[in-house]
Amino acid sequence: MRIGARELKIEKRPSLSGWHAALISIGALLVALLLFSVLFVLAGVDPLEAYRGIISYAFLNPFGLPLTLNRFIFLLLCTNAFIIPYRAGLWNIGMTGQLYMGALAVFGVLALLGARRNGSVAVSPAILIPILLVVAAAGGAIYAAIAGALKGKYNINEIVVTMIMNFIAFWLVSFMIKEGGPFMGRGGEGESFQLPEALNAPLIAGVPFTLLLALGLALLLNFMFARTTLGFQIKAYGKSPAAARYAGINPVRLPILVFAMGGIMAGLAGYHYFAAVPGVYKITSNYGYYGDLAFYGIICGLIAMGNPIASIPVALLFGGLSIGGRYIQGKLHMSFGVDYALLGVLMITLVGFQYFYNNQIVLKTNRESLNKESLDVGVHSPES
Amino acid sequence: MTKELLAGRERGATILELRGITKRFPGVVANDQIDFEMRAGEIHAILGENGAGKTTLMKILYGIMQPDEGDIYVRGQRVKFHSPLNAIELGIGMVHQNRKLVNAHTVTENIILGHPNAGRVLNLRRAEQEIDELCRRYGFKIDLRAAVWQLSEGEKQVVEILKALYRGAKILILDEPTSALAPPETKKLLSSVEAMADDELAIIPFITHKLPIVLSTSHRVTVLRGGRVIARFDTSSATEQSLAREMVGREVLFRVERPAVETGKPVLQVDNLSALSSRGFMAVKNVTFTVREGEIFGIAGVSGNGQHELAEVLAGLRKPEAGKVTLDGAEITDAPPLARWQAGLGYIPSERNAVGSIGEFSLVENVAMNYYFDDKYARNGLVDYANIRKLTEEMIVDYDVATPNADVKAKNLSGGNLQKVILARVLTRGPRLVIANLPTQGLDVGATEFVQNKLIEAKKNKAAVLLISEDLDEILAISDWIAPMYEGEFMGILPADEANRERVGALMAGLKSEREAQ
Secondary structure: OEEOOEEEEEEEOOOOOHHHHHHHHHHHHHHHHHHHHHHHHHOOOOHHHHHHHHHHHHHHOOOHHHHHHHHHHHHHHHHHHHHHHHHOOOOOOOHHHHHHHHHHHHHHHHHHOOHHHHOOOOOOHHHHHHHHHHHHHHHHHHHHHHHHHHHHHHOOOHHHHHHHHHHHHHHHHHHHHOOOOOOEOOOOOOOEOOOOHHHOOOEEOOEEOHHHHHHHHHHHHHHHHHHEHHHHHHHHHHHOHHHHHHOOOOOOHHHHHHHHHHHHHHHHHHHHHHHOOOOOOOOOOOHHHHHHHHOHHHHHHHHOOOOOOOHHHHHHHHHHHHHHHHHHHHHOOOOOOHHHHHHHHHHHHHHHHOHHHHEEEEEEOOOHHHHHOOOOOOEOOOOO | OOOOOOOOOOOOOEEEEEEEEEEEEOOEEEEEEEEEEEEOOOEEEEEEOOOOOHHHHHHHHOOOOOOOEEEEEEOOEEEOOOOHHHHHHOOEEEEOOOOOOOOOOEHHHHHHOOOHHHOOOOOHHHHHHHHHHHHHHHOOOOOOOOEHHHOOHHHHHHHHHHHHHHOOOOEEEEEOOOOOOOHHHHHHHHHHHHHHHHOOOEEEEEEOOOHHHHHHHOOEEEEEEOOEEEEEEEHHHOOHHHHHHHHHOOOOOOOOOOOOOOOOOEEEEEEEEEEEOOOOOEEEEEEEEEEEOOOEEEEEOOOOOOHHHHHHHHHOOOOEEEEEEEEOOEEOOOOOHHHHHHHOEEEEOOOOOOOOOOOOOEHHHHHHOOOOOOOOOEEOOEEOHHHHHHHHHHHHHHOOOOOOOOOOEHHHEOHHHHHHHHHHHHHOOOOOEEEEEOOOOOOOHHHHHHHHHHHHHHHHOOOEEEEEEOOHHHHHHHOOEEEEEEOOEEOOOEEHHHOOHHHHHHHHOOOOOHHHHO
16 A cells, blocks of 8 residues: 555564564454444444443442452463463363362362361361362363373374363263252252352452462463473473474373363362352352353463463453443343453454464555665575 | 587577566565576576575576566566466476475376366376376386375476476476485486486576586576575586585585594494384384494485484384384483483484474574473573573584574574584584484585584594485595495495495495495
8 A cells, every 4th residue: 555655565574572462452452342332333322431331340340340350360260271281282172171170179078078068167267278279270180181191192182172071071060069969059959059158268358369379370370481491391392392302302291281280270260260259159050151251261362372471461351341241231221242242352353463463564665775674694584 | 697608509599587686575685686597408507505595586486476676588578477377387397395296196197287288087098198208208217107105206306397397398497406316316317307408498406505416417507695696607617616615605625524533432232123114114124233432323325215214213203113222331222302312312303494493482492402401501490591592602603603693583594504503402412422314404515514524523522423314425425334224224334445436326226235236
């Protein structure tokens, strides 16, 4: 496209800095909001008012903000459950199943300690809550490691395995909590028994402590990828399994390890939603909804380009928009699910904008200045 | 520009001309004002090191890339190629170095694939007759009904050439035509190329390092360096020295010293080793040999005779079927790769992009591939990147790697520079055993000399060196022992002073005794 003596051209981008990636994502967000305002206009709603409502409820309102934060914690854990195997070039689609197994492990331990029968346990919460965290992590890790082992040992596609294992876990939960199941609640209303009140996760300013846990783990993962031997091995395997094997990285152990680590994250997400969110404290009858929500971890992980730090703002945004969207839908009496529609449009634009990860728009003045480019011996792009 | 000096016959007029071809990539001018012309019946070689701009020029000639500036004329007509189809229509054919053939199909099927006259219903018999006629005219011998996967590299190349000819090519681009061929195959190819030139075809071989072939076959040579035409010779007035000087920009000695080093203890002992190929046939059959401190053991052979599988077994990347391998007296037959690295192995793989390096990694991270398990560079589970960066920067200086800094991604380095990084990374560890699998394949004259000297240096430092090469001259130049390999077996193990080109060439072609060779 020409504008006077200048010309707009699309060129290949030689490299992408984290800073550029963030700018591209913000651009995508703005475009998504612009596109979605068309839907608001068609529904007879003033888009500015709608967005003001969404944002103020999600991030400023004393009722909305805790909801956003609880959802954020859940999404952040699910995102990192996806990111760890993703950095090793493997796809964990099984956060759903893994978080169910984490939750089942927690309620299993409680059932063994008599919580279902007595409504309380004899062990001090200061000891038992850390144990429950470990148990949730282990439940997710062991379940996920099965997929990793099948991948590493027999090269069975991990996407298919984790996907199938989601269904197994879903029906297992159903069996455990529905009528006659070992974790059935007292009323038998298709829910698990209630977490003993003493074991409700401690709150910090009204938010479960799992917030610090999820943020801390994201920072820890970032450190792991940047500095540790294990992080190096994961990255090497992710970029080139053949080269990693040449360099002595164990091609069977590594997939097991990254899936187990991802499973830890998902298992903790299960603990968070069913044992730490105020007002829940049980495996609810609509547990499938949270399982579906876990899939947003994949989207968030891809948008964050596998970076655990970048996953923090992304998960916060998705958590906030889904809470705010649902609120505004009720408030303005809209006829469609604003939360999922908004996330859907955002997802599509973010994916579309990934084009700019590899390409950039440049403004050129004239051809003369180009000829002065130096010849850089040794380093050369598409050549040879 | 020099005058046409073709002996004897009056040759055709100019059929292809490039004027002022320029192509830029971010940060690099790959082709800078290149002028070039071809006459019918001429073999005009284009010579240049890696990164000189050959690949770009080739892609422009064949319509894969479009030049930023400059014009192409075919038979005096200015033309613009939007895709290779345009180039093919104008009679330009390309023989790729990385063969682009369908392995499961027969030779004939591959040749007619995509041909406009093939139609919806194949007339294989008619096609076969036509192809047969081409074979007879230019002296190609090939079974048209064989499946491509059964063919040798040389035969696959013949299929590529026939494919271009069958589509009516009058101008034939050959990309590194002899790089994967054994000496006898090379000889056959060159006589066919001459027959085609006699038949008024114009032939443009692009060549990196086989200078003798340029001298013996071509009529003219154009030398590229840094994207420009540096020199143009009539081949009759060129020498190997003068070509190399223009290519590299300095004098190149075609002689590497082979110092006698006192050999010591055996380092690698291989006893009756057998291994399967990935396709499931026995690729290595009962191989037994020993490599000692301070010697280079060269395995000569045409690709596909089991050398690659042997190297992989020794590096721990392939399971042996039978036999025993020891390194410094300790058995490592079933040891995983990491244990071998720690025991003193240094493996330089032939696939430098796919296995030897990680393109998306920086040079620092690529160097870390051999140091992340080393106590000096990784402690308490943490990689000491600062220390590895220092090491990488030293390697860049010591091995003269052309790169702006240590943070450049490996994929942005040229083949020769990448190989230097891999070599530096492996040799700096001071390995007891160096396995170098095709270490100079695809490298230019300067880089080849460098790599060979480094292997000799490793030998002087008391390492045992196992060199696997398809380049017979390289094997003869630097090895102390030479084992020609054919169909998975060693055809003998000769000391360097008993080996010569003819003898080793015959053995690697599968002729067991010397009587057979004559």
